[in-house]
Amino acid sequence: MKNVYENEMKLEFLSKSNNESFARITIAAFVAQLDPTIEEISDIKTAVSEAVTNCIIHGYEEKEGTVKIECKLFANSIEIEISDNGKGIENVEKARQALYTSKPELERSGMGFTIMESFMDEVKIESVLGLGTKVTMKKMIKANVEQEIKI
Amino acid sequence: MQVKYIKEDKQLIFKIDEEIDHHSSEKIRKRADYEIQVHIPKKLIFDFEHVTFMDSSGIGMLIGRYKLLSMFGGKTSIVNVNAPIKKVLEMSGVLKLIPIEEIENIGGNNLEKCI
Structure with a gap:
């Protein structure tokens, strides 16, 4: 029987664009404990990359700030909370829309939240203008779900 | 990124390695x-x-280059795409503008020379 357990970690780093790869690789390494498929890992990496990029270019508008990630592992799922203390989102509904971007001049595609929503099972956005934004994402790790059913 | 230009075909190849x-x-x-x-x-x-x-930054980057080259009348395409990246490309709808092509169709030898 596979050892099923809970675990948690926190990560804090400066809002520099070269930390985007650091963040997604770290989360991928942490979630590896749940024995996810390659596809699940790449979904999580992409979603984390989107959320962290949002903190850096929208939350802090490429100025200095701190990005925080809290990651919890459950028996068969992962919960990732990514937050900034940046400027906040004026209209969350609009930001969620596919192809909408407040920064077309930066060649943003407006696909960030759409990718997070389709690659993860649940995405919650909480934002207060002037205070910051917190994105909470959950994903089931299917291999473990199946294993539990067998047991 | 490695860049190769094939004069006779007027083909420009960007081999991205990151x-x-x-x-x-x-x-x-x-x-x-x-x-x-x-x-x-x-x-x-x-x-x-x-x-x-x-991630989606790549979508914006691809569309930007597509737009620039379109002004000069050129076409843009992508080759050698892995499954996770294909998923991102399909979701964005960008493949209608920038299709994924088989290497044979665009002269595989040219790509080899690129390495």
Whole structure:
């Protein structure tokens, strides 16, 4: 029987664009404990990359700030909370829309939240203008779900 | 990124050899725009053989280059795309503008020379 357990970690780093790869690789390494498929890992990496990029270019508008990630592992799922203390989102509904971007001049595609929503099972956005934004994402790790059913 | 221009076909090939995110796409964009404006190719090919990761920043980067080259009447396509990146590309709808092509159709030998 596979050892099923809970675990948690926190990560804090400066809002520099070269930390985007650091963040997604770290989360991928942490979630590896749940024995996810390659596809699940790449979904999580992409979603984390989107959320962290949002903190850096929208939350802090490429100025200095701190990005925080809290990651919890459950028996068969992962919960990732990514937050900034940046400027906040004026209209969350609009930001969620596919192809909408407040920064077309930066060649943003407006696909960030759409990718997070389709690659993860649940995405919650909480934002207060002037205070910051917190994105909470959950994903089931299917291999473990199946294993539990067998047991 | 390795750049190859094939004069006789007016083909410009960008072989990207890193993960494409917001950080790296800025660098790729600068180099790509310079090369496009120098050569004004008929066809631009992004070779993704060595790209293991791409997020939505890559979509913006690809559309930007597509738009630039469209002004000169050139076509853009992508080759050697892995499954996770294909998923991102399909979701964005960008493949209607920038299709994924088989290497044979665009002259596989040219890509080999690129390495």
